[in-house]
Each structure stands twice: as structure tokens, then as C-alpha cells.
Amino acid sequence: EAGVAQSPRYKIIEKRQSVAFWCNPISGHATLYWYQQILGQGPKLLIQFQNNGVVDDSQLPKDRFSAERLKGVDSTLKIQPAKLEDSAVYLCASSLDSGGGRETQYFGPGTRLLVL
């Protein structure tokens, strides 16, 4: 079974530029998550989708971050404009369904973003 795919793996941009990340979850997984992992910290949830709908975006900086999940499959996360503090690894994860919290989340390899 193919895992969660993410691209690009690495991205270097200058501050105030825009950037987009792509995620393809495991086939059949209804729930998709985007996490931000700053160096030396654990991942922090940015947004959770259940099929097409947003379940939780309480920690998404909505003035600069946006995300969408078209047709309940692939998802893109965009940052516009980027700030230095956005330098981090952006992880995408998926799970079979929301399952009340006990289900396993499967993580992709992440996109490492450096903002100069």
C-alpha cells in the first residue's frame, strides 16, 4: 500500500514570497491533517479535513496560510506571504476516518521549508 506522498521535499524562498505544498493521502483515507514542525519541537496541527470539509483550523494563521482539499483526496497548503518564522517542516498525515480519536495517523515524509 502506498503511503502519504508530499511534494516538494525541500523549498527555499525569500520572505514575503508565496509557496505551496501538495499532499496525496493514502487511498481511502477520509481524514487529512497538516502539521507544522519547527526545529526542536513536536508537530503542531494546522488544519484537519474530513473529506472536503474543515474539522479544525483553530491553529492555522489564516491571515497568511490557506488550505484546500478538492474532491476529498489531494490537498494543498499555501503560505502567502511567508515570514522567517514559517521555516519548518510541514507534515501531511491521513487516517481512515475521524474514529473518535483512537485511529492511527499515517505521516508523509514532509516538506522542509526555509525562509530567508
Next chain:
Amino acid sequence: AQSVTQLGSHVSVSEGALVLLRCNYSSSVPPYLFWYVQYPNQGLQLLLKYTTGATLVKGINGFEAEFKKSETSFHLTKPSAHMSDAAEYFCAVRPWTDKLIFGTGTRLQVFP
């Protein structure tokens, strides 16, 4: 607010020695508990999880963890460390249907 504390950002052991990675959580109700491992330049992989039932949970690669409600702990252990265990380990808690909350991680080094 829920939180996870991992004691020790770095742990070093010799190959063959016991591995003990500590995790404590704060939660008003017993949550679901997870341990994930992250190898360099890779995503997180689930080692084990506690949802309900037996409090001693066995995972992959010989790891196990015990849920102790009275101590609000979920420490990860492995009887004998292997060089391939060197990685970063994250404890995470998910209070019912709320978001998954990760600790800051513990980097495990294994010396020959």
C-alpha cells in the same frame, strides 16, 4: 489545556542496554496515548498506542509502554537497544476527539 511532557531532550545508551523514554501528560480524562518515531528526513511512524483495555502495550521493533493513570505517565521502554533505534521519539496525547498533541521529542543515541 492538554499537554505532554517528555523528560530529557536527549538520551544516550549503549547497544544492548535498556531504553527508557519518559512521557507524562495532563488531561482531565484518560486520553488516547501514542508513541511515534521519526528517523532523519522522514515522517513519523507509529510505534504503539493505548486506547482502552490492557495498560501494557506492545509495539513494533520490541518497544512497549505502560499506561499508568495514577501517575499520568506513558513511558516507552525496550529491554535491549540496537543501533537502528537511534532516532527521535515523540509521545502524543489525544483527548477523545480533540486534536493530537505532541511532546517536544527525545533524541535517542545508541553507542556501540
